[in-house]
Amino acid sequence: MCYQVRIGIWEAGAYGVSESRKHAFIWAASPEETPPEWPEPMHVFAGPELKMSLNGKNHFTTIRSTSTGAPFHAITVRDTIGDLPAVKNGASTTTMEYNDEPVSWLQKKIRGDTLALTDHISKEMNELNLIRCQRIPRRPGADWRDLPDQKVWAWEASSAI
Known part of the structure; x- marks a missing residue:
């Protein structure tokens, strides 16, 4: 069907939720559409970056760690x-x-x-x-x-x- 697919895993704590929980998101768009960018995490959260690999070769970060800084403190x-x-x-x-x-x-x-x-x-x-x-x-x-x-x-x- 030629859809573009974007996969992301977000750490809820980095988005202002008072818990450590990962959520998977899959966005798809037709070829003529531009999928939106992921929202930036806004809260400091001490979780590690989560990395995934495709076919054992290509590694990419699905969660950007905010443990070194973000605009807002973690919500406890x-x-x-x-x-x-x-x-x-x-x-x-x-x-x-x-x-x-x-x-x-x-x-x-x-x-x-x-x-x-x-x-x-x-x-x-x-x-x-x-x-x-x-x-x-x-x-x-x-x-x-x-x-x-x-x-x-x-x-x-x-x-x-």
């Missing part, structure tokens, strides 16, 4: 939801007031003029998953890979809650 999970009140395991209150003022420009924008939060609920986790979540270190970037390499027995789970 704290910037996005750090103002939300804590909820307990299995909480199901559908409306609750904010406990604090928003601390980031994004929280102010998301909140707008509202004083109450709706549907801030938590799925009830089983004991083992609750223990796992509690053992993830409380520091930026920590996730399940930072869990200690140890077994948790049922009697430990019930005493740790």
Whole structure:
């Protein structure tokens, strides 16, 4: 069909999303059209460049790293939801007031003029998953890979809650 095809993989964090997630995009255009350029990533994000190869020879960068600089700082999970009140395991209150003022420009924008939060609920986790979540270190970037390499027995789970 002679279409032009442009393939790109973008790191969501470099575009202002508060997570590390890669998205693949495929743009196609007829031969007489000029496909648009990819948008420039605007946020500093510490992910590596992602490179692809075709036929094992031609290498090209699909994600340009912004770890060395970009117009805006990275948006963190704290910037996005750090103002939300804590909820307990299995909480199901559908409306609750904010406990604090928003601390980031994004929280102010998301909140707008509202004083109450709706549907801030938590799925009830089983004991083992609750223990796992509690053992993830409380520091930026920590996730399940930072869990200690140890077994948790049922009697430990019930005493740790």
